[in-house]
Amino acid sequence: MLKNFFITCAGTDKNIIENCGNGEQNKFVGIGATVFFTAVMATIAGSYALYTVFDNLYAAIFFGVIWGLLIFNLDRFIVSTIKKTGSRLNELLQASPRIILAVIIAVVISKPLELKLFEKEINQVLLTEKIKMTIDTKAQIAQQFTPEIEKINSEIDVLKQEINQKEAATNTLYETYIAEAEGTKGTKKLGKGPVYQEKREKHDASLSALHQLKKDNLEKIESKETTIAALVENQKLAETTSQPIISNFDGLMARVTALGKLPWLPSFFIFLLFLAIETSPIIAKLIAPKGEYDFKLEDTETAIETWVQQQVQQRAQMLKANIIIDNKVYKDISEEEELYSYKQKIARDLMKLQADSFYKKQQKML
Structure with a gap:
């Protein structure tokens, strides 16, 4: 039963192969087994590849089985259509489309296995990338808010400077009218005369203006500090919003890109392994010598062609x-x-x- 199954996998004509010797039948059993196990490997690799994409076990298994059946049907068709003409070049030309396809499939299928084998190294590369992205994102967000914050801080400094200047001028007027009363400056007459009174009134007016200026500017400063606090809060919110996006930067494409930053030699050998698996049915058919089945098949086909x-x-x-x-x-x-x-x-x-x-x-x- 198993022998018949593998002979079917090899795509042989059962009416012809049944009349061939055991040695010839065993040759096609080996070719059929290679076709079958290649499809099994394609199913496993395809399922894992799709699992990394969909993150759903049932969907991955379903599409993996479809992929395996596709590879099985393709290998069986090509193996059955490669005719043993005795010319290696002619047989190689017949198999060349499948070999090219095998290279493409090997690249596609080997990547998921590489992603799993080098998962820790890839995670390290992704962590470095995430840290760099976090720093770059914060810098970009800061470029949006920093100019406005610096502008408002400059306006606050101007308001504070106005208060300090007015306060210094008021203090100067205070010292002037005190010195006039003590007779150390101005008219140098001790006592509170008309000049003293005039200077005292200037000081009192400046002091009143200082109080009003402080009140107005402090209100403006408080309003501007509230605006700065809101901008800082929005900046933190933007950084917080971008963080989950950066944290989720570990999809299939990101991992493949990270894999490309690792040494190429291990990945290349894994690719060669899958390339050997994918091309094994074709290689098995190409290296098999022309036997009894091939002669009988050629006789049948030429008889039909002649008729x-x-x-x-x-x-x-x-x-x-x-x-x-x-x-x-x-x-x-x-x-x-x-x-x-x-x-x-x-x-x-x-x-x-x-x-x-x-x-x-x-x-x-x-």
């Missing part, structure tokens, strides 16, 4: 003979006087009818 050629040639000769006979028959008929007279009479009647019809149409138009 078809005979049938085509016979039909061509029959057609040629019929054309010659028909030409001769119609030539003889064309020379008969009776047929000529009959067709002459018909043509005369037809011309009369046409003349009558034209005459009636002309009458209606007048």
Whole structure:
């Protein structure tokens, strides 16, 4: 039963292979087993590859089985259609499309296994990338908010500077009227005379203006500090919002890119392993010597080809003979006087009818 199954996997003609020796049958059992186990490996690799994409076990298994059946059918078809002609070059040309496809499939299938084998190294690369992305993202977000915050801080500094300047001017006026009262400066007369009173009034007016300026500017400063606090909060919110996106930067494409930053030699050997698995059915058929089955298959096919050629040639000769006979028959008929007279009479009647019809149409138009 297992032997028949593998022979079926090899795509052989059972009517022919059953009449071959055990050695020839065992050769195709080996080829069929290679086709089957290649499909099994394709199913496993395809399922894992799709699992990394969909993260759903049932969907991955379903599509993996479809992929395995596709590879099985393709290998079985190509193995069964490679004819042992005795020319290695001719056989290699027949297998070249499958070999090219095997290279493509090997690249696609080997990647998921590489991702699993080098998972720790890839995670390290991704961690470095995430840290760099976090720093870059914070810098980009800061570029959006920092200019506005610095502008508002500059405005606050100007308001504080106005208060300090007014406070210094008021203090100077205070020292002036005190020195006038003590007689150390100004008129240098001890006591509170008219000059003292004038300087005292200037100081009091400046002090009142200072109080009002402090009140107005402090309100403005408080409003601007509230705006800065809101901008800082929005900046933190933007950073917090971007963080989950960076944290989830570990999809299939990101991992493949990270894999490309690792040393290439281990990945290359894994690729060669899958390439060998994918091409094994073709290689098994190519290196197998031409045997009893191949001779019998060639005999059957050439017999059918010869029969078809005979049938085509016979039909061509029959057609040629019929054309010659028909030409001769119609030539003889064309020379008969009776047929000529009959067709002459018909043509005369037809011309009369046409003349009558034209005459009636002309009458209606007048």
